Amino acid sequence: MSGPIGGGVNVAETDLPKPEGLEGVVAAATALSHVFGEEGRLVYRGYDIHELAGNASFEEVAHLLWIGHLPNRTELDAFCAKLWDNRSLPEGVLTTLRALPADAAPMDALRTGVSAFGAIDHQRFEPAPDLDEAIALTARVPSILAAFFRLRQGKEPVPPRNDLNTAQNYLYQLFGVVPEKRHWQPLQVYLVLLADHGMNASTFTARVIASTQSDLCSAITGAVGALKGPLHGGAPSKVLDMLSEIGAAENVDAWLTDALDRGERLMGFGHRVYKAEDPRAEILRGMAEEASDPDFFALSKRTEDRALEMLAERKPGRRLYTNVEFYSAAVLAAVGLPGDMFTPTFAVSRTVGWTAHVLEQTANNRLIRPQSEFVGRTDKRFTSIDER
Numbered sequence: 541m542s543g544p545i546g547g548g549v550n551v552a553e554t555d556l557p558k559p560e561g562l563e564g565v566v567a568a569a570t571a572l573s574h575v576f577g578e579e580g581r582l583v584y585r586g587y588d589i590h591e592l593a594g595n596a597s598f599e600e601v602a603h604l605l606w607i608g609h610l611p612n613r614t615e616l617d618a619f620c621a622k623l624w625d626n627r628s629l630p631e632g633v634l635t636t637l638r639a640l641p642a643d644a645a646p647m648d649a650l651r652t653g654v655s656a657f658g659a660i661d662h663q664r665f666e667p668a669p670d671l672d673e674a675i676a677l678t679a680r681v682p683s684i685l686a687a688f689f690r691l692r693q694g695k696e697p698v699p700p701r702n703d704l705n706t707a708q709n710y711l712y713q714l715f716g717v718v719p720e721k722r723h724w725q726p727l728q729v730y731l732v733l734l735a736d737h738g739m740n741a742s743t744f745t746a747r748v749i750a751s752t753q754s755d756l757c758s759a760i761t762g763a764v765g766a767l768k769g770p771l772h773g774g775a776p777s778k779v780l781d782m783l784s785e786i787g788a789a790e791n792v793d794a795w796l797t798d799a800l801d802r803g804e805r806l807m808g809f810g811h812r813v814y815k816a817e818d819p820r821a822e823i824l825r826g827m828a829e830e831a832s833d834p835d836f837f838a839l840s841k842r843t844e845d846r847a848l849e850m851l852a853e854r855k856p857g858r859r860l861y862t863n864v865e866f867y868s869a870a871v872l873a874a875v876g877l878p879g880d881m882f883t884p885t886f887a888v889s890r891t892v893g894w895t896a897h898v899l900e901q902t903a904n905n906r907l908i909r910p911q912s913e914f915v916g917r918t919d920k921r922f923t924s925i926d927e928r
């Protein structure tokens with residue numbers, strides 16, 4: 541027999557487009573956020589990100605994404621009370637985190653912690669995903685990370701406080717002291733900037749899982765796994781590694797030339813959708829200049845300027861610009877976080893976007909099940925094991 545197994549249409553024989561990496565494919569309708577790649581613009585539910593960054597709190601943005609509008613004072617107070625009262629981890633999640641080796645990656649600990657929360661508190665997550673579940677999980681993501689961060693240092697987790705905002709409480713649970721405004725405020729702006737970003741890889745992952753009518757924790761566990769990769773959220777700690785290897789302004793050119801000669805990608809540059817500067821990079825650059833050590837900022841700026849010049853020379857027409865990850869490194873380092881907590885801190889924010897997308901998918905669901913282009917053979921015959 542030749543032809544496709546099952547006698548169906550071989551997609552390779554049709555004229556369907558086969559975009560590499562699904563580039564340009566519209567995978568879902570969303571009213572949550574949109575990336576205008578040519579203009580370098582990001583919009584959350586009608587608000588340009590420049591309107592929100594520095595003006596709205598992370599909680600206001602979570603309300604905006606989940607519920608659809610910026611809250612008034614009464615709504616915000618009720619919303620914060622609910623979010624902040626949901627931070628304590630079940631003992632079983634803490635036991636699971638205690639069982640992990642101290643050298644486990646924090647993203648792996650987060651993936652495990654979210655999955656454990658879903659299994660331990662499974663009755664909470666049995667109905668179709670709803671806002672209460674989204675709040676319950678989002679509130680616990682920073683607690684999972686902070687608990688693991690302390691356990692790996694041989695310290696006990698710090699119980700959450702329900703009188704601190706998300707940025708304050710995250711730093712409080714990590715370091716055990718109520719943070720100063722100069723630390724929690726840049727973190728809050730970072731959390732606002734990273735909360736959602738169109739149909740990125742981890743959000744798509746969450747929506748695919750939700751579309752099977754699986755549970756919220758499964759969708760977010762998958763999303764954490766997708767975010768971890770360096771082509772998505774795993775880049776900022778590598779930016780920090782790059783800057784520490786470069787070490788001083790006089791080494792910038794040689795380091796970048798060597799890396800590009802070896803065919804390596806420069807972390808913190810390039811984007812699938814933005815063909816102009818990522819607006820989040822512009823805001824984070826300003827924050828990094830204010831918040832980070834002046835020598836570190838000068839090295840970052842020199843590296844960025846030369847990287848942009850070299851990428852324009854070597855990849856003409858590719859339009860490679862600074863992305864969000866480049867200055868995330870400087871801002872998160874200035875806030876006191878070590879490199880391996882950068883991507884997990886991205887997840888603290890993006891859990892809002894992921895869960896909002898799961899709710900949106902659930903409200904108007906159809907199973908996401910694309911086709912593949914079959915490039916294999918269809919004509920083989922079975923032979924017994926002794927004949928092979």
Ligand SMILES: CC(C)(COP(=O)(O)OP(=O)(O)OC[C@H]1O[C@@H](n2cnc3c(N)ncnc32)[C@H](O)[C@@H]1OP(=O)(O)O)[C@@H](O)C(=O)NCCC(=O)NCCS
Nearest residue numbers: 770771772775804805806807808809810811812858863865
């Ligand atoms: C983000 C990213 C994955 C987007 O990838 P993409 O849309 O699939 O783009 P492509 O892989 O098709 O790259 C297009 C071209 O630009 C080059 N390119 C893209 N990003 C580059 C980078 N950061 N450094 C060097 N070259 C880069 C590719 O090598 C390719 O060149 P070629 O056509 O000569 O082979 C990519 O830009 C990248 O790897 N950036 C570095 C990692 C990073 O910062 N990730 C965080 C993203 S927010």
